[in-house]
Amino acid sequence: EVQLLESGGGLVQPGGSLRLSCAASGFTFSTFAMSWVRQAPGKGLEWVSAISGSGISTYYADSVRGRFTVSRDNSKNTLYLQMNSLRAEDTAVYHCAKDPDGDLHFDCWGQGTLVTVSS
């Protein structure tokens, strides 16, 4: 069974940093591209970032480019999102998601981890 488990969320002040992790199991992690998708409280879904299976290629939404960095450790079956210069509008539940075809649609999602940016 495919499982994705996010961790690392919490309360952080504006301008601060946080690193999220997503532990994957039940599939050959290195074979699949992965993404982060966020959902602000009571709002819709926003794609944030993607990374290829090898980790060589990365992609970002304009809203986070230059502040967030996606990476992965295929030896640990873990996906990461380093978030710097956080803003109030980054407050959201952050989901990691598996991309079966490398085209940015997602067949499995984690439950998410809440990031709150507030002073």
Added chain:
Amino acid sequence: DIQMTQSPSTLSASVGDRVTITCRASQSISNWLAWYQQKPGKAPKLLIYKASSLQSGVPSRFSGSGSGTEFTLTISSLQPDDFAIYYCQQYSNYSTFGGGTKVEIK
């Protein structure tokens, strides 16, 4: 950026009803469109990809159609488990989600 517009934003229906949700793209996305279902406090679940391909394990009462800029998700006979929020997503040019359609009990 490609904008995705869903309608209606809220839909009231009864068990057994046929339900249709529309999603429009601001420019052509061919058939690079997915539909997801989300229940409160849960992760989204993939229903349909490439506009009309049913994801494995999803009941056949769900179907998708369309291409270019206009797409529909149809639930042929609404079941109690189907009351949820539905999102469309384009993945022709990076990824953008629609604003969601809440299907509620009439």
